[in-house]
Each structure stands twice: as C-alpha cells, then as structure tokens.
Amino acid sequence: MTIEGDVQERVRGVLDTLVGSGRETGSQAAAYRHGVLVADAVAGYADAAGRRPVTPDTLFHSFSTAKGVRATLVHVLVADPGTAAQLVGNEVHAALAHTD
Structure with a gap:
C-alpha cells in the first residue's frame, strides 16, 4: 500500500532525521486518523x-508501551463515561458467567 500526503512526508522526515542524527539506528511509525492509515514510514536499519x-514487517522490542495504552484508555473512558459503564458491566457479567 502506498500512502501519499503531508502526514506521510512529515512522519518519514522525522524518522529520517532521527536516523540521520544517530539518535536511532532504525525506526518505524504508523498513524491512523479516524480508522484510516495516514502514515506508514520506516527508516534506517534493524541491526x-x-x-x-527496516521494513514495515520488521519487529522491534517494545518497552513501557503499556503506559501509552493505559493513558489512551483513561482518555477514552473520561471522554465517554458510557464506555466505562459498559466495560464494568462486561466485567461483572463475565465474572458471573464463570460461577456455575
């Protein structure tokens, strides 16, 4: 899939800068907006x-990523309290379903 546009170019530029400066050996980044992939860029080397x-299929070790996921979840729950109630309801339902 080829992605074109300002976002793709900007993301690729940041990765190229990081690799070119020596701060990163290699990197990849993807960005979605409203469920649509708007940037998918790679730069540098995997070793x-x-x-x-680096290719889009290169696997990288990932550390401390749960913090970002948790922060996103908290923001979603604060923005939509109904989602929080639904998640809690699902937890209770799942717990009760296993009490047979």
Whole structure:
C-alpha cells in the first residue's frame, strides 16, 4: 500500500532525521486518523551493523508501551463515561458467567 500526503512526508522526515542524527539506528511509525492509515514510514536499519534495512514487517522490542495504552484508555473512558459503564458491566457479567 502506498500512502501519499503531508502526514506521510512529515512522519518519514522525522524518522529520517532521527536516523540521520544517530539518535536511532532504525525506526518505524504508523498513524491512523479516524480508522484510516495516514502514515506508514520506516527508516534506517534493524541491526547496528547496518545489514538489515527496516521494513514495515520488521519487529522491534517494545518497552513501557503499556503506559501509552493505559493513558489512551483513561482518555477514552473520561471522554465517554458510557464506555466505562459498559466495560464494568462486561466485567461483572463475565465474572458471573464463570460461577456455575
């Protein structure tokens, strides 16, 4: 899939800058807006020796990502209290379903 546009170019530019400055060996980033992929960029290498270019399929170790997921969840729940009630209701229902 080819993505074109300002967002794609800006994301790619940031990755190129990070790799070019030596702050990153390689990186990848994707961004969605309203469920639509608007940027999918890669830059640099998957290894320090520079033998394996980063591709969209390259796997990276991920540390401390739960913080971002948790923060997003809290923002969603604050923005839509009905979602929080539904999640709590689902928890209670699931707990009761396993009491047979």
